[in-house]
Every structure is written in C-alpha cells, then in structure tokens.
Amino acid sequence: MKYDYLIVGAGLFGATFAYEAKKKGKKCLVIDRRDHIAGNVYTKEQSGINVHVYGAHIFHTSNKTVWDYVNQFAEFNNYINSPVAVYKDELYNLPFNMNTFSKMWNIRTPQEAKDIIAKQIADLHITEPKNLEEQALSLVGTDVYEKLIKGYTQKQWGRPCTELPAFIIRRLPLRFIYDNNYFNDRYQGIPMGGYTKIVEKMLDGVDVRLNEDFFDVKKSGKLSDGTEVSYDKILFTGQIDEYYESKFGPLEYRSVRFETEELQVENYQGNAVVNYTEYEVPYTRIIEHKHFEFGNQPTTIISREYSSEWKPGVEPYYPVNNEKNNALYQQYADLAAKEENVIFGGRLGQYKYYDMDKVIEAALACVEEQL
Numbered sequence: 319m320k321y322d323y324l325i326v327g328a329g330l331f332g333a334t335f336a337y338e339a340k341k342k343g344k345k346c347l348v349i350d351r352r353d354h355i356a357g358n359v360y361t362k363e364q365s366g367i368n369v370h371v372y373g374a375h376i377f378h379t380s381n382k383t384v385w386d387y388v389n390q391f392a393e394f395n396n397y398i399n400s401p402v403a404v405y406k407d408e409l410y411n412l413p414f415n416m417n418t419f420s421k422m423w424n425i426r427t428p429q430e431a432k433d434i435i436a437k438q439i440a441d442l443h444i445t446e447p448k449n450l451e452e453q454a455l456s457l458v459g460t461d462v463y464e465k466l467i468k469g470y471t472q473k474q475w476g477r478p479c480t481e482l483p484a485f486i487i488r489r490l491p492l493r494f495i496y497d498n499n500y501f502n503d504r505y506q507g508i509p510m511g512g513y514t515k516i517v518e519k520m521l522d523g524v525d526v527r528l529n530e531d532f533f534d535v536k537k538s539g540k541l542s543d544g545t546e547v548s549y550d551k552i553l554f555t556g557q558i559d560e561y562y563e564s565k566f567g568p569l570e571y572r573s574v575r576f577e578t579e580e581l582q583v584e585n586y587q588g589n590a591v592v593n594y595t596e597y598e599v600p601y602t603r604i605i606e607h608k609h610f611e612f613g614n615q616p617t618t619i620i621s622r623e624y625s626s627e628w629k630p631g632v633e634p635y636y637p638v639n640n641e642k643n644n645a646l647y648q649q650y651a652d653l654a655a656k657e658e659n660v661i662f663g664g665r666l667g668q669y670k671y672y673d674m675d676k677v678i679e680a681a682l683a684c685v686e687e688q689l
C-alpha cells in the first residue's frame with residue numbers, strides 16, 4: 319500500500335491533519351500503538367456513562383474558528399467547569415473568587431477580600447520569590463496558599479513547594495466577583511456522546527490501523543499483518559526523543575495514575591471535579607464522569623487521580639518544561655528541523671502542554687503549511 323502520509327498517532331493532532339489532508343486528496347494511513355483511536359481525549363462508554371479514560375477533558379476556547387470547526391463533528395452541551403476544593407473538612411469553590419473568599423473569611427465585599435489578601439502579602443515581606451512557595455505567597459497571601467495551593471501542588475510535582483522553581487506559577491488569577499466558571503474562554507462544553515465520536519468522524523474514510531507501533535513499521539516496512547506499506551512523508555505525534563532513540567538523553571514528564579470504579583449510588587459527589595488540596599490525601603482529584611453530561615444513570619463512575627513520577631514505559635502526560643528539558647528538547651527540535659519528510663506535531667512531538675483547542679489550531683496551521 320502506498321500513502322502520501324503515514325500519520326503516527328490517532329489523537330487530535332493526527333486526526334485533524336488526516337481529515338484535512340483527505341479533503342485535499344491526500345492518501346493517509348493513521349497508525350496508533352494503542353488499541354483505540356482519539357489518543358488522550360479517548361472516552362469509553364460504561365453503564366451509559368462516557369468515561370474520560372486519560373483524565374477529565376473540558377473543551378474551552380476563545381477561538382471562534384476552532385469552536386466552529388469542532389462543532390461540525392459533535393454537538394456540545396452547556397457544561398461549565400466549576401470545580402470544588404476540599405481541604406480537611408472545609409469546602410471551597412474554585413477558581414479563587416468571591417465565593418471562595420466569602421467562605422474562607424466570612425466576608426461579603428470585594429474590598430474586604432482585597433484588603434485581607436493585601437495585608438497577608440505585605441506581612442510576608444517577600445521581595446524576590448526564591449521558589450514556588452514564595453512566589454505563590456506573594457501573589458495570593460497565606461490562607462489561599464496554605465489551604466488551596468500548597469498540598470495540591472506538592473502532590474502534582476512530587477516535591478515540596480520550597481524545592482520547586484518560582485516560574486511554574488507565573489500568575490494566580492484572583493477573581494473579585496461571585497463566579498465559579500473555571501475558564502475565561504468565550505466557548506465551553508463537552509461533546510454530547512463523548513470525544514471518541516469526534517475523532518471517529520474525523521477519521522471516517524481514512525485508513526486506520528491500531529496496535530501498530532511506528533518503530534516496528536519503520537523497521538520492517540510492514541504492518542503487523544504483513545501488509546507492506548510505503549509513504550512519502552511522516553507526521554509523527556509520538557515522543558520526539560523516542561523518535562531519535564533518546565540520543566541526547568530522555569526528556570522528562572510527569573505522569574498520572576487513575577483508579578476508576580463504578581459505585582452503586584446515583585450521585586457520589588454532586589460535581590464533576592473535586593480537588594483534594596491537602597497533602598495527606600494521596601490523590602489530587604476525584605472525577606465523577608456522569609456530571610460532564612448531566613447524566614441520570616442509576617450508578618456512577620469515579621476516577622481518583624494520582625500524580626506520579628514518569629519513567630520509560632509509563633504513559634507520559636505532562637512535559638516538565640524546565641531549563642534542562644527545554645535545552646534538551648531544542649537539540650531534538652534542531653534535528654527535526656533538518657528532516658525533509660518528517661513533521662513533528664502535538665503534545666509529545668513538540669514537547670509542549672497543549673489544550674485541545676490549541677492542538678487543533680496547530681494541526682490546522684500545519685496542514686496549511688504542508689498542503
């Protein structure tokens with residue numbers, strides 16, 4: 319079989335590229351080493367509930383072009399992400415807004431909240447934050463930091479905040495209105511019926527082969543059933559360091575482990591996302607999947623999320639964009655720039671945290687440039 323493009327990875331980047339390339343008359347083969355399409359936005363139906371298998375995914379964007387683009391593949395509901403934080407026996411609304419402050423200090427007006435925060439910041443006398451703790455304290459004061467940021471961040475990164483660099487937190491938006499909408503974007507929602515259906519539609523009419531590892535295909539020139547394949551160009555959305563056999567050393571990631579279970583109750587926590595902000599609770603969040611689609615099924619499915627260390631063989635989730643890794647990535651990116659027939663894209667190919675809208679935007683730009 320002869321193809322114009324071999325697309326490695328059936329996630330949003332690969333699928334968007336494949337959809338557009340097909341429209342332009344290009345013949346594409348999409349392969350993925352997993353046994354399903356959709357990459358990390360994969361949702362799987364269980365007991366009538368769409369489970370976000372690789373973590374909660376909420377679509378949000380201010381880019382109307384991208385919003386219109388995804389809406390051709392699915393109808394989105396009017397879900398608004400409004401997480402709740404649990405700290406010991408206290409419960410707070412997120413993001414940090416007047417509901418949070420009013421509960422924390424038993425106050426009512428924005429001025430009261432601003433005064434308390436300003437006083438806490440002034441009392442600390444931090445002029446040049448030396449680490450993440452000092453940076454966060456100098457932005458939000460003691461109470462918000464101690465109750466809602468400290469333990470959660472320590473769990474996320476597996477290190478005390480005093481040992482984390484200040485740049486991880488550049489800004490911590492504080493909202494002095496009563497508004498629990500986590501995102502500021504113009505458009506937001508969850509595709510009714512799950513994300514997998516979006517990718518299914520994108521890949522309709524495109525050759526897709528699952529359980530195929532690129533490195534095996536490249537070496538043998540064949541798919542696992544023996545079909546010979548050739549291609550003019552490769553779009554690679556896997557790990558860029560893996561592509562180059564980690565010749566400069568491996569890039570670092572953070573990983574996440576999910577413990578998912580079905581409970582014989584109708585409604586477990588009353589909200590899709592509940593963050594556990596104290597360090598002593600080992601997980602960072604509990605996701606109750608049915609609430610993303612306002613489900614009224616008789617049972618419910620929850621996932622506890624544990625942030626974990628990444629090592630080869632474990633699913634890489636978040637790039638660790640510190641100086642060392644960025645410099646290492648640049649070495650790989652320099653090699654990539656010299657490739658004539660290989661394009662690198664997506665969160666792993668570009669070693670970059672990408673929200674879904676940004677990944678679609680980047681894939682559309684890539685198609686534009688290529689075709």
Ligand SMILES: Cc1cc2nc3c(=O)[nH]c(=O)nc-3n(C[C@H](O)[C@H](O)[C@H](O)COP(=O)(O)OP(=O)(O)OC[C@H]3O[C@@H](n4cnc5c(N)ncnc54)[C@H](O)[C@@H]3O)c2cc1C
Pocket residue numbers: 326327328329330331332349350351352356357358359372373374375376377378530531532533555556557574635636663664665666672673674675677
């Ligand atoms: C926990 C978590 C929560 C998130 N929540 C949100 C959210 O709420 N909102 C939002 O907008 N974004 C969210 N994101 C970001 C979103 O997941 C990404 O934008 C999107 O998944 C990136 O798509 P991609 O195609 O680049 O990568 P992926 O979806 O990872 O696709 C890459 C694919 O390549 C395959 N692959 C890799 N190497 C090989 C190989 N050698 N051979 C064959 N196949 C290979 C992989 O199996 C994978 O399926 C979240 C991310 C994480 C980690």
